Amino acid sequence: MVLAWGILIPLGVLIARYFKITPRQVWPEELDNKFWWRWHRRLQYVGTFIAVCALVIVIQYARQATAIAHIHGLLGWATMLLAATQIASGVLRGTKGGPTGELAAEGSYRGDHYDMTRRRIVFEYVHKFGGVLALLIAASAIVIGLFVADAPRWMLIIILLWWCLLGVAAGALQMSGRCIDTYQAIWGPDPLHPGNKIKVIGIGVRRVSAKDNPHH
Ligand code: HEM
Numbered sequence: 097m098v099l100a101w102g103i104l105i106p107l108g109v110l111i112a113r114y115f116k117i118t119p120r121q122v123w124p125e126e127l128d129n130k131f132w133w134r135w136h137r138r139l140q141y142v143g144t145f146i147a148v149c150a151l152v153i154v155i156q157y158a159r160q161a162t163a164i165a166h167i168h169g170l171l172g173w174a175t176m177l178l179a180a181t182q183i184a185s186g187v188l189r190g191t192k193g194g195p196t197g198e199l200a201a202e203g204s205y206r207g208d209h210y211d212m213t214r215r216r217i218v219f220e221y222v223h224k225f226g227g228v229l230a231l232l233i234a235a236s237a238i239v240i241g242l243f244v245a246d247a248p249r250w251m252l253i254i255i256l257l258w259w260c261l262l263g264v265a266a267g268a269l270q271m272s273g274r275c276i277d278t279y280q281a282i283w284g285p286d287p288l289h290p291g292n293k294i295k296v297i298g299i300g301v302r303r304v305s306a307k308d309n310p311h312h
């Protein structure tokens with residue numbers, strides 16, 4: 097659970113949030129960098145698989161004999177339910193569209209993401225807020241789990257130090273403006289693209305206007 101929810105899944109979220117455009121990429125000349133997309137799915141699928149294996153093991157031993165074990169169990173189940181929601185929403189997010197999308201060969205840019213259809217908008221709200229909620233609940237489950245298992249203190253200290261490191265990295269990436277709107281990372285800032293006209297979804301997500309962009 098620590099490997100899945102303490103390391104792999106948080107890293108996958110960090111990559112999805114801050115590596116839509118990679119450091120050496122010349123954006124917007126180079127659009128739609130798949131780096132974040134590949135690593136987000138790899139890390140989240142592998143992490144969730146490991147978490148399910150851990151769950152299968154732990155349900156055979158859980159007694160929920162103490163109040164703290166019971167609370168841990170509730171937080172743990174909530175975390176796993178959110179993981180299922182994240183994967184389901186990801187799989188059901190709809191089509192892409194745009195100049196390289198499914199219908200591009202037929203001259204149509206139609207697609208749930210390109211057109212920012214209701215389906216895509218619902219996906220983005222559910223997936224972004226659900227994902228952060230999952231991380232927060234998982235973090236509390238880990239801390240409480242260490243007490244339930246009466247784990248040595250150094251484990252708690254190492255995990256807390258690791259989270260400080262992740263927090264500092266996220267803060268630095270956020271302040272350097274790396275949290276770019278997915279839509280713009282894929283299709284650029286041109287207001288001709290329909291999604292650039294609607295409100296950006298998420299907290300602290302940066303969108304560049306075509307005139308502020310030095311390369312444009
Ligand atoms: C986000 C991470 C975690 C999740 C999702 C999670 C999930 C769960 C769940 C769902 C249960 C209850 C199983 C049931 O009701 O049959 C459980 C029990 C348990 N977990 Fe975790 N867990 C996590 C982290 C940890 C950690 C870090 C530890 C300790 C190192 C730990 C130790 C335990 C123990 C000892 C039990 C059995 C408690 C009892 O006897 O009732 N868990 N966990």
Ligand code: HEM
Nearest residue numbers: 109112113140144179182183186187220224227228230278
């Ligand atoms: C445990 C599993 C998962 C978690 C916890 C998770 C979490 C997240 C979070 C928190 C974000 C938003 C990052 C941000 O910009 O602040 C995100 C973005 C995204 N995730 Fe996941 N994710 C998971 C699995 C998946 C899967 C399986 C898919 C696809 C099949 C997927 C597709 C996406 C997409 C397309 C985005 C970008 C959304 C956008 O910015 O428009 N995720 N994920």
